[in-house]
Amino acid sequence: MxxxxxxxxxxxxxxxTAPDLACALNAMLASKNRAPLHFEDVRRVVSDGAAAMIALAFNVSKEHEDMLPLRQELLDFYLQNLATHxxxxxxxxxxxxxxxxxxxxxxxxxxxxxxxxxxxxxxxxxxxxxxxxxxxxxxxxxxxxxxxxxxxxxxxxxxxxxxxxxxxxxxxxxxxxxxxxxxxxxxxxxxxxxxxxxxxxxxxxxxxxxxxxxxxxxxxxxxx
Known part of the structure; x- marks a missing residue:
């Protein structure tokens, strides 16, 4: 070959990229007065995308009416700090x-x-x-x-x-x-x-x- x-x-x-994605998710949770998630828990779902991270953090299904706005909010947080960590x-x-x-x-x-x-x-x-x-x-x-x-x-x-x-x-x-x-x-x-x-x-x-x-x-x- x-x-x-x-x-x-x-x-x-x-x-x-998981550290910055986890930071974005926890920043979003903090903005809603929610407790942060452990990094390793977030890391396991990163490969399945932002929707999987939202499902983990907010216990909502991918079909839930809140999924799309929550997902976009997470991505907005992430876009602010793409390469910090x-x-x-x-x-x-x-x-x-x-x-x-x-x-x-x-x-x-x-x-x-x-x-x-x-x-x-x-x-x-x-x-x-x-x-x-x-x-x-x-x-x-x-x-x-x-x-x-x-x-x-x-x-x-x-x-x-x-x-x-x-x-x-x-x-x-x-x-x-x-x-x-x-x-x-x-x-x-x-x-x-x-x-x-x-x-x-x-x-x-x-x-x-x-x-x-x-x-x-x-x-x-x-x-x-």
Whole structure:
């Protein structure tokens, strides 16, 4: 396999965004004179989006009439502080340096809306810039549809079979497999309670971002 590009999910894979999301939720709760939630409880539902965080905090279903206004209120709090505590996961910056060194293009394919992704990525600096950043607004169907990965490949000028997709949720792995790519499931991300990356059918799985480069390196057939 000639590897041309590596694509990442964003939250829970490339960046540890949970601290800022939890802060936004607790700021919202404080504004309503409610007690804060424990960080680990929030972290477990981050991968399922703002609606899941609201369901946890306010004990309302996703169909409840209050869900949409509460969700938007949370996102408004989040937009005010996107990158106060957000950082790349340990090992990610070194990985991007290796990709840059070996002229491997990289990009982001996320279900996070562009209005949050674009300003967040402006505040996070890597050794090289992503050649593609694909959000739900850019496609008709969200992950696990492969549409976003196909668009990322188009922008990266590569074929889908010559790329890898890395993610921390079952839908990420399904998306990559649906696009015909090798996939890497990351166990360091925001894994829902009772779930396990080894059960997702990924090509590879890791527990630390530091384990990603040796897997990618094997596809490149290099030893450095």
């Amino acid at each position: 000639a590897l041309d590009a590596v694509f990442f999910d964003l939250d829970g894979t490339l960046l540890d 957000t950082r790349p996961f340990e090992g990610i910056e070194a990985l991007i340096e290796q990709l840059a060194k070996h002229k491997i293009r990289w990009g982001i394919v996320t279900n996070k809306p562009w209005v949050y992704t674009e300003p967040l990525m402006k505040q996070i600096k890597f050794a090289s810039e992503p050649v593609a950043t694909i959000c739900p607004e850019h496609v008709k169907e969200r992950k696990p549809s492969p549409e976003a990965l196909y668009l990322a490949c188009k922008q990266a000028a590569c074929n889908s079979e010559n790329a890898i997709y890395i993610g921390d949720h079952l839908r990420d792995i399904q998306c990559g497999l649906n696009a015909g790519m090798p996939t890497i499931a990351v166990g360091y991300g925001y894994i829902p309670a009772g779930d396990h990356p080894d059960n997702w059918g990924a090509t590879h799985s890791v527990t630390s971002a530091k384990e990603l480069w040796p897997i990618i390196q094997a596809y490149l057939d290099i030893s450095e």
